[in-house]
Amino acid sequence: MKRIVIIGRGQVGSALASGLQGFEIIQWEGDIAELSAIALDELSPFAIINAAGKTDLAWCEANALETVRSNLEAPVELYERIVTHNKKNQAAIRFLHFSSGCIWDGPYDGEGKPFTPTSPVSPACLYSWTKAAGDALLLQRSAESVAVLRPRQVFSSIVSPRNTLSKLLRYPGLIDTPNSMSSVAVIIRTVETLLTMETGWNGSWNIYDKGHTTPFRVGELLAEAGLRDMPHRITKDALDTWHRPKRVDVILYDEHFERVIAPNPVEDELRNAIEAYKSALLEVSTVR
Numbered sequence: 001m002k003r004i005v006i007i008g009r010g011q012v013g014s015a016l017a018s019g020l021q022g023f024e025i026i027q028w029e030g031d032i033a034e035l036s037a038i039a040l041d042e043l044s045p046f047a048i049i050n051a052a053g054k055t056d057l058a059w060c061e062a063n064a065l066e067t068v069r070s071n072l073e074a075p076v077e078l079y080e081r082i083v084t085h086n087k088k089n090q091a092a093i094r095f096l097h098f099s100s101g102c103i104w105d106g107p108y109d110g111e112g113k114p115f116t117p118t119s120p121v122s123p124a125c126l127y128s129w130t131k132a133a134g135d136a137l138l139l140q141r142s143a144e145s146v147a148v149l150r151p152r153q154v155f156s157s158i159v160s161p162r163n164t165l166s167k168l169l170r171y172p173g174l175i176d177t178p179n180s181m182s183s184v185a186v187i188i189r190t191v192e193t194l195l196t197m198e199t200g201w202n203g204s205w206n207i208y209d210k211g212h213t214t215p216f217r218v219g220e221l222l223a224e225a226g227l228r229d230m231p232h233r234i235t236k237d238a239l240d241t242w243h244r245p246k247r248v249d250v251i252l253y254d255e256h257f258e259r260v261i262a263p264n265p266v267e268d269e270l271r272n273a274i275e276a277y278k279s280a281l282l283e284v285s286t287v288r
């Protein structure tokens with residue numbers, strides 16, 4: 001079995017660790033920076049997945065140095081070690097690095113089109129700057145052994161504050177602006193595919209469920225499932241008066257991704273995840 005090292009034990013890293021089938025999974029316990037050249041030689045994995053990073057936007061603004069170190073410096077230095085390792089060894093390590101669709105501020109680009117993997121970036125906060133700069137440095141170093149993965153508003157059936165569904169349960173008012181969303185299901189399927197492709201797995205990938213939705217629509221679906229009251233609509237302008245850092249709306253498009261992965265419609269994935277989320281909530285309350 002191919003050995004995969006997963007860094008990051010948050011929402012995405014944990015879902016990959018339990019969801020990837022047919023691989024030997026090692027969950028890296030330490031910091032990204034501790035995955036040294038010696039550790040790479042010893043582990044000799046088929047791939048390293050970096051799902052680690054500082055992701056709380058307000059925390060990132062207040063802790064700029066640590067955010068730059070974790071989101072930019074440490075992943076780029078790790079990739080430098082991977083490239084060096086690959087030059088000396090026949091079996092090259094693949095580096096799958098999680099970036100974010102938040103490197104753009106939309107919902108559409110200046111021409112009214114969705115953002116594609118090569119659209120110029122327009123980061124709106126420090127977190128997004130670190131992601132955008134990290135992507136640029138990784139791909140500039142060598143696009144040969146790296147895939148930059150950009151999901152957006154990740155959701156799953158897991159009851160956790162990091163889950164976008166949990167976030168959208170909290171606010172009575174929600175904006176109705178179009179956005180891409182990414183289920184953990186499509187992320188797992190994409191990673192599995194990239195790990196099994198012989199060639200063409202590298203480069204930048206936008207990862208999302210097909211079509212788009214809005215936070216208000218997700219609030220409606222959660223209310224229909226009995227998980228919250230019906231939301232009321234608030235305007236993006238009203239949200240922007242108090243939300244710090246600014247919340248961005250982003251619609252992703254990636255022709256190559258849609259051809260290779262054939263993602264399911266976002267509303268189908270949302271309904272599946274909400275149903276499973278409801279069962280998970282019931283289980284938690286029964287155990288209590």
Ligand SMILES: NC(=O)c1ccc[n+]([C@@H]2O[C@H](COP(=O)([O-])OP(=O)(O)OC[C@H]3O[C@@H](n4cnc5c(N)ncnc54)[C@H](OP(=O)(O)O)[C@@H]3O)[C@@H](O)[C@H]2O)c1
Nearest residue numbers: 008009010011012031032052053055070098100151153154
């Ligand atoms: N969730 C989303 O909606 C979303 C959307 C787009 C992109 N992404 C990207 O996908 C990746 C995974 O997201 P996620 O939702 O799983 O985030 P998460 O739940 O916040 O998990 C990130 C994990 O990385 C750890 N970490 C931070 N700095 C580290 C370091 N220097 N070394 C080792 N571990 C470190 C964190 O630990 P601490 O808590 O101790 O810091 C946390 O356990 C991130 O790169 C994120 O930017 C996520």
